[in-house]
Amino acid sequence: GENVEQHPSTLSVQEGDSAVIKCTYSDSASNYFPWYKQELGKRPQLIIDIRSNVGEKKDQRIAVTLNKTAKHFSLHITETQPEDSAVYFCAASLTALSNDYKLSFGAGTTVTVRA
Amino acid sequence: GAVVSQHPSWVICKSGTSVKIECRSLDFQATTMFWYRQFPKQSLMLMATSNEGSKATYEQGVEKDKFLINHASLTLSTLTVTSAHPEDSSFYICSARLLAGTETQYFGPGTRLLVL
Numbered sequence: 001g002e003n004v005e006q007h008p009s010t011l012s013v014q015e016g017d018s019a020v021i022k023c024t025y026s027d028s029a030s031n032y033f034p035w036y037k038q039e040l041g042k043r044p045q046l047i048i049d050i051r052s053n054v055g056e057k058k059d060q061r062i063a064v065t066l067n068k069t070a071k072h073f074s075l076h077i078t079e080t081q082p083e084d085s086a087v088y089f090c091a092a093s094l095t096a097l098s099n100d101y102k103l104s105f106g107a108g109t110t111v112t113v114r115a
Numbered sequence: 116g117a118v119v120s121q122h123p124s125w126v127i128c129k130s131g132t133s134v135k136i137e138c139r140s141l142d143f144q145a146t147t148m149f150w151y152r153q154f155p156k157q158s159l160m161l162m163a164t165s166n167e168g169s170k171a172t173y174e175q176g177v178e179k180d181k182f183l184i185n186h187a188s189l190t191l192s193t194l195t196v197t198s199a200h201p202e203d204s205s206f207y208i209c210s211a212r213l214l215a216g217t218e219t220q221y222f223g224p225g226t227r228l229l230v231l
Contacts, residue, residue, distance in 0.1 A: 003226060018133065021116075032218050036222075041206075041216075041227075042225075042227075043119075043208065043222040043223060043224045043225055044159065044208070044222045045222070046220075046221075069128065089158060092208070093218060095218040100147050100164045100166070100172070101147065101212055101218040101220075102149070102151075102161060102164060103161070103220060104161075104207070105158045105159045105160075106158065107157070107158045108157075108158050
């Protein structure tokens, strides 16, 4: 099955600086890579996703890059704000009906933005 | 749109009792629902995949007789933790995938279970 590794496990940044979280995956057939943000005790919320036919995607202060050859993808948050403090999870999936579009999650990164 | 609810949001029960958790897609029909378990400061671990009208598919190591899943309609899936024990205490989260939609999963708010 798919194995997703995520680094770092914790990340502390000064407000206004950038944050980068990196993930690697094992199954070269995976073709869908979402990122979720989870605040303490709350549900994971999708913040951005990328599919394997695209190398980069941006949404305001958030961007994701994908390197299929190296099997890794990264989340970039620019101009960080205190409300960006949360746990971030990357995930990977082979989007096929045969496997129900299951997601494999990374271990998570706790991001703390210092004011 | 794409709102998923869970009930109850938290439950405390005695060891040996059974607990039922409901997951509903409020404004869409969900072909597939997923059940996850999340221990403190850990990632989401997929327990099972539930397709409407068919038996759930359980991940390796998850006891199907202990975690009963029923997906009776396109908007409702239930997870019953039978004969709960303290080690079953966790945060249980469901997610739903849109019928004939994309691969995006929408998560419920979670149910915190504490077994005494």
